[in-house]
Amino acid sequence: MKLGIIFGGKSFEHEISIISAIVMKKVLKAELIYIFCDYNREFYLIPTKKINSKRFSSGEYKKYKKLTLKNGGFFAKNIIGEKKIDFDIALNLSHGADGEDGKFSSLLEFFEIPFVGPRVEASSISYNKLFTKMYAKEFGVKTLDYKTLNKGSSRNIELEYPVIIKPTRLGSSIGISIVKKKEELDYALDVAFEFDTQVIIEPFVRDVKEYNLSGCKTDKYEFSIVEEPKKDEFLDFDKKYLDFSRTLRVNEADLSEEMKEKLKETFKKLYEPLFSGSLIRCDFFILDNEIYINEINPIPGSMANYLFSDFDKVLSSLTNFLPTCTQVLPQYKYINSIQVAKGKNGKFHTK
């Protein structure tokens, strides 16, 4: 199978996407075709053996073939016209804006390119932390309490400190601050509003236990091991960034079988049908033996490959279980019937 890796994008997580893309070379057996989206949202075909991080930061990638998106795929110009880039399935591997906010999903769906990754709705729900909470509550999954605040609104709000402040719509810990007292609030809000027009404010629970579980649904659910990620206060961008280049297996979290089973049941409540076609990572909290969803990552860093015993097998299996779109056949029923009615009118009412 030929897998088209779509990565990059105009996003604060552009660099993380490059790292994830490089990691795929190490962990996937399929033939990989690399399609890079630069900060200008131009697509380039990067030869697989030329993939390394410096190629992008130096701008060298610009010497490779520029691609155009059209119905059915990505196309490169050649002497006789243009040629479609040949791959069977795309893997959306762009984190953050463009990749996870629904834009890449829309492009791929619109141009009818089959792909692994969240669909538009799944992207909107998981990219927006407020929508994730709405969605989780709807399906009976607990989330931490929260308030939202819009840019420009009064900051005169009642909070019980410490709180954690996050831009509503970013991943990878960018723009996130822990605020321990009122005096620190303004600065933290300024930081978060650099990245989004809305922030979400949650109680900061010290020493909360965090557990990550990845998975997807093929003909059955395929789950990773449960990981308890290392952290200081919380994983900041630099640490998460390093995290994303991981390919080594991690040790399973020290949890009872019963609790692991409960995490899987919670994952299932969130997964289907919204996330069909995607391999996601759910980041859970456990507080007083209760499970809370913190975040749903529909395109986890390096696809959370290190959590699976056979990642290659899971991903290639998923490519056989992608959701299909409702069939829409061309029809002009109403316009035609209006035309007919007009014709009749003419016949009966003019001489």
Added chain:
Amino acid sequence: MKLGIIFGGKSFEHEISIISAIVMKKVLKAELIYIFCDYNREFYLIPTKKINSKRFSSGEYKKYKKLTLKNGGFFAKNIIGEKKIDFDIALNLSHGADGEDGKFSSLLEFFEIPFVGPRVEASSISYNKLFTKMYAKEFGVKTLDYKTLNKGSSRNIELEYPVIIKPTRLGSSIGISIVKKKEELDYALDVAFEFDTQVIIEPFVRDVKEYNLSGCKTDKYEFSIVEEPKKDEFLDFDKKYLDFSRTLRVNEADLSEEMKEKLKETFKKLYEPLFSGSLIRCDFFILDNEIYINEINPIPGSMANYLFSDFDKVLSSLTNFLPTCTQVLPQYKYINSIQVAKGKNGKFHTK
């Protein structure tokens, strides 16, 4: 100002979009540039004076210039290469799939074409009736009770009849049935599942009062009059279709000023910030003096022009208040720092 009307799309509401597009000629003073998306998702530039419904149903549109989407706009080939289609702002006028489900918004945002219309998140929330309910509840707006059912799930469900069954993700009354007794349920579900993999089931409230209010936010809220749409049991596709070609003003609903004010306050709760940049129509129910949101139409048929006393003024004002995207500047901070670290490593650890 030159306004680019983007219409059509691969959608059950393709024809309605054509009608809406034709109506714009009658109600807008701006110079209009028509860009048609056919059922194959190919874009064509249709000369404004050639716009009529038959042009599309006959396939004649194919003789006009085919367009390609690239960064900054739509491009047409010419002898020396290609030329960007010249307009200032686009108006997304495609109803249903493609137009209202987030795909067109994504294309326009990704390729950095300023536009009037819902952004990706707004599209996902309003296109999906379940998400609309989640969203409304979150912001303190009442909705009717409901159940959802996925295709293939057991149909052995407890319901209090009559109920109304709707595909979760379609507009314009397509696939909707009123079910008066258990025996009719199966057929109604079959119909709805033709159009979506999930249905939403609500109590059917006979003689419920329905009120439509359109509006948008510029430097202030711009509201239409409140309309009480005519209906039998409910507006079916044919009636709504005819409705969409309206340009005549309608009469204001017979409601107290207090209730009209309440409808506007409810509209505001739903509008901001999610629907910034769009002119939407909220379809409300009033039951026992309480307001319920039934549907949010982020691209109402013919832009609900007939509800405004000066539609042209409202729409052209809105083009000056479009939301902007968070600035993302190219940076390779992390990759560069890794390169530097590797360099140092080399320097210190090799001879």
